[in-house]
Amino acid sequence: MKNKNANKGKHLTLEDRHNIEDALSQKFTLKAIADRLEKDPTTISKEIRRNRITSRRNSTTDIIGCEKRRECTMKNICSKSCHHLCKKCPTLNCLKICPNYSPITCQTLLRFPHVCNGCARINGCRSEKQYYRAKVADANYQDLLKSSREGIDIMPHELSKLDDLISPLVLKGQSLAHIFANHHDEIPCSERTLYNYFDQNILTARNIDLPRKVKYKPRKKAPDQAKRAQPHRLGRTYDDFKAFIELNPETSVVEMDTVYGRKSGKVLLTFFFRKCSLMIAFLMESCTQECVKTAIDRIYDELGTDVFRNSFPVILTDNGSEFKSPESIEYDAKGLERTKVFYCDPMSSYQKPHIEKNHEYIRYILPKGRTFKTLTQEKVTLAMNHINSAARASLNGTTPFKLAQLLLDASLLEKLSLIEIPADEVHLKPALLK
Template sequence: MIVNSPFVCNGCDRLDIGIGHDACRYIKFKYHAKRAQLLYEDTLKNSRTGISYSPSELADIDNLVSPLLLNGQSISTVFYNHANELPCCERTLYNLVNGCYLTARNIDLPRKVKFKTRYKHGNGRNHDIFTFDRTYADFKSFIAENPDVPICEMDTVIGTNEKGSVLLTLMLRNCHLMIALLLPNKSQASVINALNDLCDQVGIDVFKKIFGVIITDRGTEFSNPLALECDRYGEIKTKVYYCDSYCSWQKGMIEKNHEFIRYVIPKGTSFSGLTQADITLMMNHINNYPRASLNNCTPFALAEMLVDKKLLETLHYHKIMPDSVILKPSLLKK
């Protein structure tokens, strides 16, 4: 037996002095580098296969995590709210779901999807008369001169088509609170009436304080800026600016938050059977969903500190506990 390094026959000194392996009475060992590497990789793979939790521990994790994931919450949100109760890290939760060790599956995760290639538009049209002195460049100049003015992003969400009921959405940048108002159709009159109704309910002074400036797209429903800026009596209640054509990223906050609406009301679903009470219920759940961008705080919690409470009371927005938040179509099933 080779007792000195390298402990294999490959490096035996007897081979150099002409003594063959057949004359050697020791047990022979020969090192094969490629085979050793394959054995090493196989051992490494096996050592990392499976999970390090007992059936009871895994059942406890499943009972805590899966119901929340099935309600539309994300793994990061669940982990943040229950970090002290979980015996694992956030990355391990993803692995448990991906490995089908929990009741919840990848298909239940809101963002575990493939994204389609972004459509590239042309240069767009820059001749809209109603955007004169109200372009995105004008908006940036205005904000530079008035850095303390509150900014609101505005958009619409359609159901099956633009002729039916639509949602008018308003997003407050300072706290990420999103407001949704059910409109009978996607028209200028519906949008103007909805804003005027909200202004009448909270008072023009409160409206000015919350919706100091509004940035929106160039949709036909928003193409009457003078009517949008004034209340029913002709008094200025806000200032309206428009994004550049095909530049929805200029109001990216509200575009991003529309995905929460689609978790509850999938694209292509009609709004005809819904009431404003249904939309308010949905928005309460959306606004009480923690956001990583807010250091896992909720938009509603921030709104309580930054927004006049009269707005929250008028909209019937209230607090919902994290584990009670549901972001699935089942929320509106009657």
């Protein structure tokens, strides 16, 4: 036995509509059709009335009669030479120009079945004829289903208010994650919906203004190559790094790298603290081992022995020529160990992914190919302050600076002139340094 509620809440199918059309032709009652399809009678009635179509009238003589025909006394409408009453006109042409014409409405259309399907008086009827056709009804349903999912579910005044909030911040270089983290109470939709709005070009800002709206190329797997023994890597390989961290799981890791402007010019020495995502950068005159040593000595002298050791216990870097003097990084001028240096495998920058990814923020402010000739350490620090004040989705909407306040030595932030920028003042465009 079929469950009467099996089809409850389900949409009518094309097969259901063919059944309705057949049942109307056979003069089934409304309840009989509803029972046949296991639907509520109201559903069937609404379906018929919503999708009925008016038949086309090709013949000029096939004119709908007038409701006032019996009591009509008008004449001479079509011409002054015509002396017949309009209601006795054999052609009914006067109905086309009569100002009092009111077409006859069949009472069958006002109650069930609401259409002329199966009507026995169809041939002699001069009323407007309407029919239910399953294919037409299903096409109307599909169009409605499609159109109901188009557009956006937001009122015009709400969209205008949202645009006034979002677009100026995006044009300043802020990411949607940063904006949503600081204005989620004012935004009437999810972060994913905001990206959809950008895809539909309904805001002043566009996809091209979003700093990370790009497609990433699939990573190519480097071919296996015999690793050459290099003196600077002895005891400092990536396998050695993993073994050290396994024995000392609480040890903080700092990733180190360099960012180039133009070749043979100034470069940035960058550090990324994994546990809080804070990034700091220092300007070097050139990309050499001596400049790296000078920069780290300067940081060491600025922070002091204890703060430096606590903040930089382990440094993970790549195999760049500027880093191939590990002793000058690991030991101070007195020969005391201040940190440990480990190297990623050759051609394996993905082993220090955090700093590689975070360099994107530097490129928002200092695009590739731009010279660092006019940069000063003050400008570099300003850029880092704005970058570290940008909220990250990976940090649940908080900023690296706020986490650094909790997880790093407070004197590190103070001595390196790192300060938090208010959320709405974060600027990640080249204009920041102009």
